[in-house]
Amino acid sequence: MKKDNDLQNMIYQMLLTQIELGVYHYHDKLPFIKEMSQYLHVSVETVRAAYNKLKKEQYITISKNVGSHVIVNYTQEEVDHHIQVFFAARKDALLDLSQSMKYLFNHAQLMSLKKASPQLLDELELLIKNRNIKISYRAIQFFLELYQLLESDVMVRLIWQIFLFFQIPFLDILKDIPLLEEKGLLLIETIHLSRQKQWDKLQSIIDQSYDWMYLSISEFYEHKIQIQLDQSHYFTWNIYKKNEQKCYSVGLELIQDIQKGYYLEGTYLPSLAELSKEKKVSLSTIRRTITLLNKLGAVQSINGVGTLILSHSESSDHCDFTQHIIHHRLSDFVQSLYICTLTCQNIIKVTFKHLPDEQMNQFVSLLVQLKKNNHCELSAYATIEYIMHYSPYQSIHTIYSHLFQQFLWGYPLHKSDNERLLSIKDTDELLIYLNQQNFSQFAKKVENILTDDLRAAYLDLKQLGIVLPI
Template sequence: MHNEMELCQVIYSFLTTQIRFGAYRFGDRLPTMEEASQQMLVSFDTVRSAYRRLQADGLITLSKSIGTTVRVRYSGAEIERNIRAFYGERRDALLDLSQSMRLLFGKTQWLAMKTMPPEALDKIEDYAREKNIFLSYARQLQLIYDSLHNDLMMRLVWQNFMFFEAPFLSIAENIKYFVKAGNPLLNMTGCCRKKDWTGLQAAVDDFLTVFPSALSQFYAERLVPSPAQPQISFAWNGYKKPSQLCYSLSREILGSISRGEFPAGSYLPSLEKLAKEKQVSVSTIRRTLTILNQIGAIRSINGVGAQVLLLDQSSENCDFTQPIIRKRLQDYIESLQILTLTCRRTAESTFVSPDSLTQWKNLLNEIRRTGRYETIIYDSMKFISRHAPLQTIRMVYTQLLQLLFWGHPLRGIHGNQRDFNRVLLPHLEILLDCLEREDSAAFAVELEDISIRQLNFTAELMDRLGFPEVRALRVPEKL
């Protein structure tokens, strides 16, 4: 993860939790800023920012003579109350999140480790042998997922770490659950060195299944069920910081264009009408239309209005040199990679009843009826975002799907409707046949195959358009 503010938040959050949970007590010394910088693989300035926040909150004292020490004094009873309050308010979200980890990170971590160079495996093994399991795990996460070069995935990994893994590992007694599991990281690196990719996947899955088992056991052993109380949900945003309103509105309008609500050649409503409809200012609509012009979705004509462009016109009119457009297209392909790496398992998990099979079949039959085969991936992922049994999966997929609209200017370069249909019709027929046979595993494999083809083709296209950094986002044809 390269965003310094996010790294600062990670360090601040887990040190705060460790203090509240008693991992550091009153008067205990924290690592120096220099030590923390080396241990956590982050810059000195990032650590200093986190420590200053802790100081401002009254949690630590910074002194040149004695170093960084814990200032707040929690009794054993207060620490226990802190733990009970934290886990009581997050029970539903944590149990759901822990069960989602294998679906979200199993294939992703497998690919990350499969592509790591030997020197990175050496570092993983060094970290795995450290006595401080909490610290070594945080460093391993950063090293592993950095190898994917997907900032969007890294932000999801760290959000999961801050919400679940960091607090859980901050309770010393919880280390026992992972000691029982042996040393899974060494099992994984061993498989990598032998190029045993099947064994690596099994080792990754075994490790990720420890978390839901450990959390359930923790609740059963440590926390007495309490009366129903307001719950804190797990949340994740696809952007590094809250997006400006004009970006949200741009995505909304792009969605309307993709669904045919504003067909090519038609004009968007006037500034005033859009402002009233969206309940925003006219200046916000102007900024929104500027973005849509830059991305090639519309062409503003003085005295006439904003005309929706054909797909081939969109690609011709998109200004691929604009930093904002380049960043949004990067968001698009990173979200597509995450969907590709997770769709097989999330699709299988969504087949929870005969009714879900029927609904998915109806969806694909409607795609065949309308002849818009290019929507197979988006509509299938949208189905998962609405029907997956785990709330975490539904939330993450909803965020990722919003980012897919930024790929609008690439659609015209991909080809015309006839090209789409010729390539995708065989895949659509296979998907429908799988549903007829109620073969959820084969369906999920086919959906993954379509997504891989789309991702790799898009990466090649963006590379030709001057985005060489996306080469690293390609994935093997068979995951």
């Protein structure tokens, strides 16, 4: 149950917010626990824990016979104040996220709909038309069902957290019924176009739906939210559950330190006590981290001597590919690479179009330097790192920062000599497109490189007996 603590806390916070914003009033009945678990695609136990926390804090009652009911009685004035404070604190984040989603998910949504079976399309249409379910719950269930077709639990977790942060509270308090109907009609039209396989028109409708969301929330802030706050809430996302984050985050930091030459191959890491102090974590966290890096093949602990940093070429031989924890981390690497292939093209175009000349010249110099140092295989990943730093949208920066970190788990996988030769040609093409300011072709080329790397990683892991669903 501990591993679901972060999920139950997010669901608890979502329900508490709905009560405070007047979505559920005094004596209103919440969905049954089983229903809520189906809406949110989480376990019944996780939802029950969130409900029990609300009960303990005297927001609701729970009865086996009659279900769960709200017992706090906010006045309309209090509800209005809650709405003002909640959305004022999230103004920058929600406007930024609503703009980012078009670049992040329009292609991924198209790919999901292409994979949808006729039966699933029928089920999704019935779901959207079911007025017995709140529109926010219909929306999250619709998209979770859809994005599961991409077979990436990392993508599903991202969608889940975005909905809890953004769409659920916004759709819940939006009183403009015609706008909500328009949103529902757009979703139904995507289903009809999917049945007809009119993919170009479908992509246009998907883009319209994201434009609709941005315009709707912009108008909402212009006409409904009157206050301003000094403190702001920003969208955050982490691939890992809270109880896993420290060990994996420190592991990624150490691999990055090794790759940047802060710790040199063939030398020894500082002692556990020194690392604990340097990384500001407990000794037990450092021990678990070093154990993980041993299994990954990045280091080798030698009794009575210390922790030897292995060369990149040695990591494959020392990586224990039989360990489930290594399977999971390699899965994180492959899934993150997969998400980048689905999302990077539009994001690269919008980022590089807004890139100042100074940063553009620095990036061109970086590609030239990678070629000079015989590291052309890193050109596409350097592009992703640039997005991480220079995207015009904070939400994309947040999401791509986490995706980029996961690439480090691919440490034991290496390119062949033939692949390295091809990467020289790829880098030359990238430089040509940049000099021409042909960002569309540049973005397409980066996507193709990442797709080839994804395919190669999948085949490498398959040969090792690790079969991933992607």
